[in-house]
Amino acid sequence: MSxxxxxxxxxxxxVCILLxxxxxxxxxxxxxxxxxxxxxxxxxxxxxxxxxxxxLICLASMITFAVLQNRWIVHEILIIVFVVVTTPVTxxxxxxxxxxxxxxxxNDGVPRKAAGQQTDTTGMDI
Amino acid sequence: MSELFIIWSILASQILLSLxxxxxxxxxxxxxxxxxxxxxxxxxxxxxxxxxxxxxIRTANTIYFEAxxxxxxxxxxxxxxxxxxxxRGEVIE
Numbered sequence: 001m002s003x004x005x006x007x008x009x010x011x012x013x014x015v016c017i018l019l020x021x022x023x024x025x026x027x028x029x030x031x032x033x034x035x036x037x038x039x040x041x042x043x044x045x046x047x048x049x050x051x052x053x054x055x056l057i058c059l060a061s062m063i064t065f066a067v068l069q070n071r072w073i074v075h076e077i078l079i080i081v082f083v084v085v086t087t088p089v090t091x092x093x094x095x096x097x098x099x100x101x102x103x104x105x106x107n108d109g110v111p112r113k114a115a116g117q118q119t120d121t122t123g124m125d126i
Numbered sequence: 127m128s129e130l131f132i133i134w135s136i137l138a139s140q141i142l143l144s145l146x147x148x149x150x151x152x153x154x155x156x157x158x159x160x161x162x163x164x165x166x167x168x169x170x171x172x173x174x175x176x177x178x179x180x181x182x183i184r185t186a187n188t189i190y191f192e193a194x195x196x197x198x199x200x201x202x203x204x205x206x207x208x209x210x211x212x213x214r215g216e217v218i219e
Contacts, residue, residue, distance in 0.1 A: 004132055004184075004186075005129045007129065008127070008128070009127075011190070012128040012129070012131060013128070015132060016131055016135035019135055019139040019180065019183070020135055020138060020139055020142075022139070023138075023143045023176070023180075024142055026142070026143060026146045026176060027142045027143070028150075029146070030146035030150050030173065031149055031218065033149055033153040033166065033169055034149050034153065035154075039161055039162055039165075042162065042165060043165065046169035046172065049146065049172055052177075054172070057139075058179065060183060061182060061191070065182050065188070067134040075191060076179075076191070077187075079175075079179075079191075079194060082198055082199070082202075083175075083198055086198075086202040087172075089202075089206070090168060090205040090206060093206060093210065093213075094161060094164060094209045094212075096209075097161065097209050097210075097212040097213035098159075098212070100212075100213050101161070101212065101213075105172050116146075121139035
């Protein structure tokens with residue numbers, strides 16, 4: 001634990017707060033995976049960790065390495081941008097495929113296709 | 127004083143992230159349908175990536191950052207492939 005003693009208090013306290021906030025928000029989002037009842041409700045839960053958790057913990061990591069190495073560290077912005085851009089794409093595709101499967105099985109509580117909508121054999125129309 | 131504070135807060139955040147990984151793993155194992163399992167896997171790799179970042183802060187080693195970046199890249203590709211597989215029944219058409 002030699003390097004952490006080099007961290008001054010004005011940098012250590014924001015790092016602590018950011019770490020605890022980020023991991024707490026991620027835990028809340030993952031608890032939503034257990035607590036929520038339907039799949040379409042659960043689809044919203046992990047986005048909490050994928051947006052706020054990622055941003056806060058990457059900020060903590062940036063502050064730590066920037067103070068320890070006495071220079072600006074911007075590597076973590078790569079992770080932030082990549083995850084924030086790709087998570088909606090993933091969840092939108094997953095929701096589309098779940099809706100497609102529910103419509104084929106004709107489950108209850110799934111919105112039907114609109115009357116004027118063209119039926120597409122590929123199943124891509126929502 | 128402050129280093130004791132930061133050591134304990136890193137430990138606490140690692141415990142919280144491990145609990146979050148446990149929740150995602152529960153949904154991946156118990157999920158009633160295939161899309162629930164994919165959602166659990168998606169949450170699991172994001173939590174694992176955050177845990178690797180906290181390990182990087184604890185040890186001041188930048189190799190953990192690269193591992194986290196690779197997990198982010200490959201996890202996205204795998205989730206997209208799984209979702210396409212659910213919709214079409216094949217990954218590459």
